[in-house]
Amino acid sequence: MTKEEKLSTKFETRDIVVPGDLLYEGRIRTGENTFRREGNVYSNKVGLVSYSQDRVSVIALEGTYTPLVGDLVVGMVIDIALGQWVVDINASTDAILTITDAINKSFRTNFDMTKVLDVGDVVVAKIVDLDRRRTPILSIVGRELGKVHEGFILKITPSKIPRLIGKKGSMINMILRETRCQITIGQNGRILINGRNREDEELVVKVVHKIETEAHTSGLTNRIQEYLREIKEDRK
Amino acid sequence: MSKTTKKKTTKRKTSKKWARVDGRKPDELRPLHIESGVIPNADGSAYIEMGRNKIIVGVYGPREMHPKRLSKPNSGVLRCRYHMAPFSVDPRRSPAPSRRDQEISMVITDAIEPALFLERYPRSVIDVYAEIIEADGGTRCASINAAAVALADAGIPMKDLVSSCAAGKYEGKIVLDLGDYEDKKGESDVPVAYLPKIDQVTLLQMEGIMTQEETEKCIELAIEGCKQVYEAQKEALKKKYGMVEGAEEKEEEPDEEETVEEAEEE
Numbered sequence: 001m002t003k004e005e006k007l008s009t010k011f012e013t014r015d016i017v018v019p020g021d022l023l024y025e026g027r028i029r030t031g032e033n034t035f036r037r038e039g040n041v042y043s044n045k046v047g048l049v050s051y052s053q054d055r056v057s058v059i060a061l062e063g064t065y066t067p068l069v070g071d072l073v074v075g076m077v078i079d080i081a082l083g084q085w086v087v088d089i090n091a092s093t094d095a096i097l098t099i100t101d102a103i104n105k106s107f108r109t110n111f112d113m114t115k116v117l118d119v120g121d122v123v124v125a126k127i128v129d130l131d132r133r134r135t136p137i138l139s140i141v142g143r144e145l146g147k148v149h150e151g152f153i154l155k156i157t158p159s160k161i162p163r164l165i166g167k168k169g170s171m172i173n174m175i176l177r178e179t180r181c182q183i184t185i186g187q188n189g190r191i192l193i194n195g196r197n198r199e200d201e202e203l204v205v206k207v208v209h210k211i212e213t214e215a216h217t218s219g220l221t222n223r224i225q226e227y228l229r230e231i232k233e234d235r236k
Numbered sequence: 237m238s239k240t241t242k243k244k245t246t247k248r249k250t251s252k253k254w255a256r257v258d259g260r261k262p263d264e265l266r267p268l269h270i271e272s273g274v275i276p277n278a279d280g281s282a283y284i285e286m287g288r289n290k291i292i293v294g295v296y297g298p299r300e301m302h303p304k305r306l307s308k309p310n311s312g313v314l315r316c317r318y319h320m321a322p323f324s325v326d327p328r329r330s331p332a333p334s335r336r337d338q339e340i341s342m343v344i345t346d347a348i349e350p351a352l353f354l355e356r357y358p359r360s361v362i363d364v365y366a367e368i369i370e371a372d373g374g375t376r377c378a379s380i381n382a383a384a385v386a387l388a389d390a391g392i393p394m395k396d397l398v399s400s401c402a403a404g405k406y407e408g409k410i411v412l413d414l415g416d417y418e419d420k421k422g423e424s425d426v427p428v429a430y431l432p433k434i435d436q437v438t439l440l441q442m443e444g445i446m447t448q449e450e451t452e453k454c455i456e457l458a459i460e461g462c463k464q465v466y467e468a469q470k471e472a473l474k475k476k477y478g479m480v481e482g483a484e485e486k487e488e489e490p491d492e493e494e495t496v497e498e499a500e501e502e
Contacts, residue, residue, distance in 0.1 A: 018473045019395070019396060020394065033393070044393040061477060062388075092300070092359075
């Protein structure tokens with residue numbers, strides 16, 4: 001960091017900021033969760049500020065889910081309309097899944113949609129298209145996508161999903177290894193858990209809860225690993 | 237302040253020194269306590285105690301709006317509900333929303349809206365529910381304060397927090413943050429909501445009779461009060477992320493930390 005930049009930064013990296021806090025005076029790129037007003041950069045969420053060479057951003061501590069193309073989401077079918085299912089994906093608008101995105105073959109007009117998905121079904125889907133003005137479009141054609149038959153859903157704050165995954169999947173891989181459960185993480189804050197027995201599943205619930213409450217702290221992966229070992233030893 | 241009114245007040249009161257009913261200084265706020273994240277099932281929430289006011293606020297959304305016809309195609313909608321619990325005042329009041337509740341709901345909506353980026357959520361709604369558990373004057377200000385904290389706690393993008401505080405005239409003196417007694421016995425009441433960092437007033441109401449100079453003084457004093465409230469709001473938001481047991485100090489090894497940008501699903 002040059003001397004000039006240091007004068008303009010108002011916080012240390014990883015300080016907690018609140019909406020409206022002045023983060024940077026002068027020219028710099030605005031990263032996530034920041035906005036520019038009168039040439040200066042401000043935070044618009046509660047989070048940890050992060051300064052890099054050419055940009056300033058805020059890592060949100062709380063946040064609702066904003067759909068992005070390519071996201072894997074866990075949704076629930078809430079309605080069937082003409083040629084499409086309406087899926088609740090925990091975003092500000094409901095998502096749409098059309099028949100062509102649901103089955104990878106031709107179909108007739110009298111196609112019975114409930115045979116593929118019915119209201120109340122849970123799906124693992126990918127967001128394939130998005131318009132700021134329009135609803136997200138989903139697809140369940142693909143590997144590991146489609147209707148969910150067993151397991152249960154755990155909900156966490158969507159902004160904490162990256163911590164659950166960890167750096168290059170370090171956190172989630174560790175949890176998978178230690179608990180031997182099948183875990184599907186939806187970017188929308190819904191986690192699908194399917195374990196071999198109740199105890200393993202409960203272990204995942206405990207760990208995810210701990211990650212959620214301590215997401216803003218450092219050295220989390222190691223602490224979670226210790227925590228898992230402790231619980232396991234208690235059981236023996 | 238004119239000399240005649242001062243004489244009057246000293247005459248009426250046996251003690252020489254003028255004091256407010258609760259012994260506060262003229263520019264002193266009531267004891268203020270704010271807590272964030274108190275309702276686990278809400279997207280964001282806050283609880284405020286401002287004097288004897290006790291208010292709990294829940295924020296839900298942005299979510300799909302029902303009924304759909306009320307949604308806007310080009311922007312989100314902020315919907316606030318101010319409601320006084322039947323037991324919040326003496327005598328008990330009817331739980332049905334009154335004319336006053338409706339008006340204050342609207343006033344709160346208008347006071348908070350400038351701080352939000354509603355255009356980012358077309359066809360959606362952000363619901364804010366403020367429930368008055370105990371009322372002691374200045375509930376609209378306290379509701380706005382709690383609602384701003386709850387919105388930030390919900391992770392809804394905001395330009396600034398909204399702080400609110402009233403000033404008024406009581407026994408001929410300009411005082412800050414009137415309680416229920418001062419509100420009713422006093423001559424005038426000016427609630428103000430303020431965006432502290434942007435330096436904008438988003439709510440300004442006035443009740444009673446005052447001269448122009450007194451009104452200006454009231455607004456200035458109320459803004460000073462808002463700034464004090466702002467500090468308490470900030471503290472409430474940060475307090476939720478206090479130290480976690482066993483966690484390392486954040487300054488120690490920032491390099492080893494997995495950052496959000498780098499986190500990717502394999």
